[in-house]
Amino acid sequence: MQTRRLGKDGPDVSVICLGAWPIGGGMGVIPDDQAIATIHASIDAGANFIDTAEGYQTSEGVLGKALRGRRDEVFLATKLTGDHSLEHMMQAIENSLSSLGTDYIDLYQLHGPHPSTPIEETMVNLEKLRDDGKIRYIGVSNFSSEQHREAAQYGVINASQPRYNMLYRKPEEEILPACLELGIGVIPHSALAKAMLTGKYRPGHVFPTDDERFNKPEFENDVFIPAMLVVEKLLEWAGDHGHEGAQLAIAWTLANPAVTSCIVGAKTPEQAIYNAAAGEWSLDENDMSEIAEILGDFQLTRF
Helix, strand or coil: CCEEECCCCCCEEECEEEECCHHHCEEECCCHHHHHHHHHHHHHCCCCEEECCCCCCCHHHHHHHHCCCCHHHCEEEEEECCCCCHHHHHHHHHHHHHHHCCCCEEEEEECCCCCCCCHHHHHHHHHHHHHCCCEEEEEEECCCHHHHHHHHCCCCCCEEECECECCECHHHCCHHHHHHHHCCEECCECCCCCCHHHCCCCCCCCCCCCECCCCCHHHCHHHHHHHHHHHHHHHHHHHHCCCCHHHHHHHHHHCCCCECCEEEECCCHHHHHHHHHHCCCCCCHHHHHHHHHHHCCCCCCCC
16 A cells, blocks of 8 residues: 655555544444444555544444554544534543544544634644644644634644545645645545445435435435536546546545545445555546546536
8 A cells, every 4th residue: 555644744644544434324324343344454455544533423433343452553533523622622532532442543633613712722732632642643624725824823734634526626726735835734535525426326316314415415416417427427537447436536636746645435345445456546647637628617516
């Protein structure tokens, strides 16, 4: 598995990161034994960077079970999902450490901005957690370029986790350039656009009610049908190059110079192994130019 430096002075991490939202039940409940097997398969395939969050349902707990005896094999990231008050942060970090069965978090991230607490105060508290040895590196998620710059005034940020994929390229305008300038490693989430880019689902598909995609407006026909016109062309291009849609989505994300690692969810060991292998495909300038022609000006407002 290839590795890249996370931020200007962070550690080397695998270019594929296992996103643990699905194994926590975010896209439908899955049995613990299946979730644990999926985690182990990802680690064994070299994708030993794992991302979860306080708010990912059962994710931290099942990860804790899976990592018994294997904690030292992974670079483990989680997020502060609730408010940024000192009281909540202290409670949240202890809950996460307990659920994950560890005494430190490699990368502790703010799940999103929370204006009710000044970012200066939040960063001071995060740096105290780092100084106390409870976390090693600090990250943010879903921050604007201005919020990155403000937070970076008060401490070192190693990672940023924006929503970014072939159908949602808005971060290229300001967020990715800001991260490059500030020396922040980008670890995009939603790289597969909730599986829209895989071609697995077609307009009219009905997701179970316990799947986050149930009733999502992005999967309504007025959005899904025009999106699939583009996706079908991407699938054809990938096939002509000996790959599939999910592999193309991952490789395209990793081709951006701002990107350190691509977060990809998995529900089964087979998916975890497949995702890890996709990290070996490198797209050149000609490839990216051809893909850009297919994408044109089409973008979704969220994915």
